[in-house]
């Protein structure tokens with residue numbers, strides 16, 4: 734039975750079990766995302782996809798919000814725009830993002846979001862945290878200064894590769910990404926060097942060794958391809974399309 738809902742005064746139909754983000758994307762309604770990635774489980778942690786739900790004072794993340802009959806939401810109010818811009822600014826302020834010397838300069842989802850939201854300066858104090866760069870893996874590097882804690886690497890490594898090398902340690906401001914038992918990536922015996930974590934990182938935190946400034950291009954769509962190929966047992970999907 735189709736579900737009737739309303740997005741931005743537009744009456745739409747959806748299927749039971751779908752999320753608001755899925756419906757919005759299908760209908761061409763723009764919604765910014767960072768932690769969400771097609772093919773991975775939903776983290777709902779970055780809060781960039783927040784929407785206003787009629788009858789509720791609480792903002793809800795569209796990536797985690799399952800559609801229900803009569804659901805009515807707004808996705809682009811001034812309040813939401815203000816929050817989203819603030820979230821992006823806070824991400825810049827809490828890490829050390831020096832775009833001019835970043836491997837992902839020009840190919841970075843955080844930069845793209847900042848451009849979309851008209852971020853031309855940061856209104857918050859930079860935290861300048863002391864964070865390490867891990868170059869112990871023979872093929873890849875991890876620069877924690879640029880990590881936005883989206884956990885895409887954690888989920889891709891666990892759910893798609895089945896290695897579970899990455900995890901989040903600590904809470905709140907001290908939360909950070911670790912490999913195996915908080916040891917250097919190069920000594921993490923669970924890592925198969927498959928590169929899936931590098932492919933899905935939205936920023937320049939995970940990169941291939943040997944790439945220079947602005948050369949790192951991530952391939953986040955790879956996990957959706959693998960997830961749906963496994964689900965449908967069709968490994969030729971791309972060629973057929």
Ligand code: SF4
Pocket residue numbers: 889890894896897898899923924925926927928929930931
């Ligand atoms: S290279 Fe593969 S196995 Fe190693 S940490 Fe990344 S996703 Fe996990």
Ligand code: SF4
Pocket residue numbers: 879880881882883884885886887910930933934935936938939
């Ligand atoms: S290393 Fe990249 S993919 Fe992993 S949590 Fe940090 S920003 Fe996200």
Ligand code: FES
Pocket residue numbers: 765766767768769776777778779780781782783794795796797
């Ligand atoms: S994309 Fe929905 S909370 Fe991150």
